[in-house]
Amino acid sequence: MLEVLRAGPDREAGPGALTLTFTSKPTMRLVAQELLKALTGSAPRDRSRFYLIAALIDLLTGPPRLLVIDEAQRMNSDCLEQLRHLHDHPDTRFALLYVGGDGCWEVLSREPMLRSRVFRRLPFRPSTATTSPR
Template structure:
């Protein structure tokens, strides 16, 4: 995180495998996410966080926003055209009948977004068709709304939103961790890796994880179980082999 700031609180829901004892680690990507979202919030701008699956985009966005805007953030995960208005209506917690007319519904949404500062996280944004992106721009462009919008999606999210590149203030591409970063952050990510030999962590990353956060979360969950089943205290090559066989014995390497 930035100098002098506290790390965001941990939320196990950010991790697909949710291994007990896993922690939020201040990777380079998380620090960049924090800085970019801080600027997006200050400017009430639109930002796009994109990259391959499993690189921690949603987890890092959530972690940063829990620190930056815990009471202002609302989440949208369904980007299908027929669900956009209904999804935002529900995310904003509006306790009133939903207007059947789309224009009336949009007016109500804009009125609600103008009441106070908001951050809307639009996950799976790579599914957005052009007209849905224009709809988000329509809400954001309203001079009364005080809303930052964060689009999160896979690598092709860039192509989806780059049709209107001037609309997006910040673009952040998520990439796989390098081996050097893996060796630095994985021992801090979960206690089972703290005492593991570096060559075991290298082997795990070379054999299956390849710097992918989601795979490391899955592998950690299996390794925790392996330690219990094998009655071991440290992740060694035998424990790693046990975990790998159960994670996916035919995983491409």
Template sequence: MVVTEALQRTQDNLAIVIDERAMACVHGDSGLGKTLSVNASLRELAPAETVRVQFRSHPYLRDIRGVLFDALELPGPKPIHPLEFDTLLKDKLSERFRVLVCDEAQWMSTECFELWRHLWDDPHTDIAIIFVGGANCYKVLQREAMLSSRVLLWQKFEPLTPAEVMAVMPVYHPIWAEADLEIILLANRRAGHGNFRAWARVTVLAVRALKHLKRTTVDEEVLAWVCDRLGGQEPA
């Protein structure tokens, strides 16, 4: 993991959210480091208070209640009736402060968002909520006026700029520390596109390419070997 401007901004934003017992939304395209940045920040800010939950696509209310029940390590059988279940969750969330992290938030329905709002609005619960989601997460949450009006901070993740790529990639892996900056920019144009997940694939294959081609430094031939195996990449 390398420190980027987005990671630093995430940590600053989440510090505010924790202090204010507020809600936040961290959103952006896949592979840009949203979840990693949130998790890394919370390991620094609230390691003992963080509760992470993630759901399959389009969860039902019972899924959210059930996952929270397990994540909060509540004893006994799960309540059958929703009112009883919500009371149990609120009682647990009133015992001490917790940060609830909901990943892939864009999959949730209005009813599910209303449950999160209900838990946060309760005067006795002591929680902050962080929604993390893909590119359309912002639009999905904005449609939920009752919830979005309560979100204190919105942070959008963007692809790394070429300048950031030149600064970050040499720290990310030793093969890029030894490569010319022009080669790093070429790799970004052809396959990386400022996306950390894409750069991880490029790096894995580049390491193998160096061994296969018996090279010590990434050059255009190494990149050609990598891009040929990635497939679907645009020429520089």
């Protein structure tokens, strides 16, 4: 399934998947800028957060996508709210998946606006099986 998602945003291959990882406590502008860069393949010419958000809304109204935020425990409240705003916009079409390590659930569960939107929490444990390299 992941191969289909990564194949691209054309209708025959299915929705596209984007995975983004941010440094600790990114700014709202940085999140918008990096997401726009990931969607378009180039750095945006205007660095205004309001321009970036408007451009993102326009781009995210296209084909369905999966946006994966890795190391989500690094996100601050403002950035999580910005992603929620983009996701809740009536015209955008993307699924949002937060992935993270230690402390991720604590960060996400502190956000009142996410409590009713988190569909499922899936904890993973380290694998105990030992496999030899091929």
